[in-house]
Amino acid sequence: MRDSLKYKRVAQLQNYTNDLLDKQGNYLLLYDYINHIPLRRIIDVGAWWGPWTITWQNNAEQVEIFEPNQKILPKLKHNISNFKNCTLHETALGNKSGNVSMTQTTHSGTYHVSKTDGSIKIKTLDSYNFDNVDVIKIDAEGYELPILQGARNTIIKNRPWIQIEANKACLRYKYTKRELMHYLMDMGMERVTKKHPDQIWKF
Numbered sequence: 001m002r003d004s005l006k007y008k009r010v011a012q013l014q015n016y017t018n019d020l021l022d023k024q025g026n027y028l029l030l031y032d033y034i035n036h037i038p039l040r041r042i043i044d045v046g047a048w049w050g051p052w053t054i055t056w057q058n059n060a061e062q063v064e065i066f067e068p069n070q071k072i073l074p075k076l077k078h079n080i081s082n083f084k085n086c087t088l089h090e091t092a093l094g095n096k097s098g099n100v101s102m103t104q105t106t107h108s109g110t111y112h113v114s115k116t117d118g119s120i121k122i123k124t125l126d127s128y129n130f131d132n133v134d135v136i137k138i139d140a141e142g143y144e145l146p147i148l149q150g151a152r153n154t155i156i157k158n159r160p161w162i163q164i165e166a167n168k169a170c171l172r173y174k175y176t177k178r179e180l181m182h183y184l185m186d187m188g189m190e191r192v193t194k195k196h197p198d199q200i201w202k203f
Contacts, residue, residue, distance in 0.1 A: 006031055009055050016079045018049040019072065019108045026198040027055040030135065030163055033192065033200065035059065040132035043125070043160075045093055045147060046139035048072060048109050050079040056135075057083050064130065068092040068102060068120050069111045092122040093140070095149035112141035112169070124150030133158035139198075142169030145180050155187055159203040162189065167197040 006028050013021060039060040044053045047067040057063045063086045067076055073090060080086045092100055092113065101118030104111045113122075125136075125147065133154060138144050144164055148155070155162070162184070166177045181191065181199075189201045 013051050013054060016050065016054060017075045018051070018079075019075070022051070022109065025051060026163070026195050027052050029193070029195055029198055029200055030056075030161060033202075034135065034161055037134070039134045041130060042135040042137070043130070043133060044137050045125070046137075046141070046165075047076060047088075048139070049075045052137050052139075053080060053083075053086065057086060060134075061085060062132075063087070064128070065089065066091060066093055068122075069104075069108060072108045072111070089128075092120055093125050093147045093150060094122045094143065095124060095146040097121075097123050097127065110141055112172070113143050126150055126153045128154075130154055131158065133160045135161045135163070137163040139165045141165075142167075142172050145170065145173070145175050145183060148180070148183055152187065162201040164199055164201065165197050166194075166199050 009028060041062045041064065042056060042060045043064045045066045047053055047065045049072055053063055053065055065086055065088045067073060068091055099118050100113045100120050100122045101115035102111055102120055103114045138147055140147055166180050170177060170180060184201050189203055191199055191201050193200045
């Protein structure tokens with residue numbers, strides 16, 4: 001029964017407008033850990049066209065969505081238009097406020113920070129002062145550590161579950177997966193599972 005419910009959640013993504021449906025996407029990696037928990041606020045960093053949000057929004061009172069890619073935003077806005085609990089923030093996240101440039105390598109799902117100046121606004125998650133945060137998902141094509149650094153107060157205050165991408169893309173920003181893991185551990189978190197390229201962490 002549980003696997004059947006999981007399948008239905010992923011299958012529903014085919015009904016939405018998208019550039020690419022990643023059939024290997026770990027949209028339900030958190031399922032066995034939090035599906036039974038009433039979630040207050042969840043945060044989707046690097047929302048793309050919305051597959052993670054679409055999968056989880058029905059479980060949460062509020063969803064904060066971060067996506068700076070102007071080319072994918074029309075599809076994302078269309079896909080979340082019927083969800084009354086979703087707020088879209090058209091900005092990148094990092095460890096300080098300012099402006100950056102972003103580009104993609106192969107498709108819209110590989111959109112990433114390329115320069116530390118440009119026309120795209122970047123903020124810290126801490127600057128939003130969110131409370132009641134139960135889950136944070138981060139998929140930023142290697143920029144995960146700066147995002148964590150800019151979210152440190154939010155994470156320590158709220159003690160959320162974190163689903164985070166961790167792969168060799170981090171090398172473009174001159175840090176390693178091990179450094180990413182140590183940062184999470186230094187905040188008091190532990191890894192509970194992984195499925196390439198994602199990991200799940202909790203306090």
